[in-house]
Amino acid sequence: MEWLSEHSKAITAITSILTLFVWFFYAQILYRNFARTRRPRIIINRGHGNDLTSLCLISNMSSEPIFLEHIIVTLHTSKGSLTNDMIDFEADHRQDRSDSEDSSSEHGKDQGGNCRHEQDREGMRSSQGPMLPGSFSHVGSFEAILRRLCNVHEVALEHDRPKDDTVFQFLDIRVVAIYGSEDHPIGAERRFRLHMNDDEACTLVPVSLDTKRYANRLQRWRVRQWIRHLDG
Incomplete structure (x- = not known):
């Protein structure tokens, strides 16, 4: 004591x-x-298979809603990289030629003697918009994404493969979103390896086990560089 x-x-x-x-x-x-x-959490994954017909899934596992702004797709090939924003894309709704001919025969000919054809209607599809916590959305199949990207860059395909000696190597999917009430965008990225098989099939293999997150200050600066590269 x-x-x-x-x-x-x-x-x-x-x-x-x-x-x-x-x-x-x-x-x-x-x-x-x-x-x-x-902490924001966006997951990019494939669904319903492991080839090009599988869906490109984007899930919001954050505690607050996000707003999808950009879905940037980059295809790495043996001759360089192809990049484009796939958040919005055009969808052509063209009538069949036979329907057009039937329509022109019904309406007759104009004063110049030429058949009048209906104009092609162009529509827009968009994946831009809000996503609630725990929700997911798909932006189409990887096959459709690959074809749209090659169409933008005028790359001729045959059975989802280039007609020349170009070799497809990797496919990068990048998501740019606004998280909750924050002002600066966040990002997510995942890379898939393209395995071209001899039977004209293509297998998608994720390079990493998880989606890479871009949420801190330095990483958000890189996300803004993605956007500037698109605008430039």
């Missing part, structure tokens, strides 16, 4: 320091749990 009385001040100081460390430890746990729930 005498020893405790003599060293009471030192014991009190040590106890206070240990209590401070305990509170600091619990504060770190609470902060990490809060930061984890606030």
Whole structure:
């Protein structure tokens, strides 16, 4: 007892320091749990198969809604890279030629003697818009994405393969979105390896086990560089 009385001040100081460390430890746990729930989480995956006919799925596993702004697709080939934004794309609704001929025969000919054909109607499809927490959406099959990308860059395909000696290597899917009420965009990226088989089939193999997330300050700067590259 005498020893405790003599060293009471030192014991009190040590106890206070240990209590401070305990509170600091619990504060770190609470902060990490809060930061984890606030951290945006977008997953890019394939669905219904492992070839080009599989769907490109985008899931929002964040705690708040996101707004999809861009879906940037990059095809890496043996002769360079092809990039385009696939969030919006044109869909041509062309009538069959026989229907057009029947229509022209019914309406007759104009004064110049030429048959009048109905004009092609062009529509737009878009994947842009909000996604609720826990929801997912698909932007079409990888086959359709590959064909649209090659069509934009005027790459001729035959059975989903280039007609020349170009070799398809990787397909990158990048998502740019706005998370909740934040001002700066976030990003997600996943790369798929293209295995061209001898039987004209193509297998998609994810290079990484998970989707790469771009959420901190430096990574968001890179996301803005993606957008500037599209605008440029």
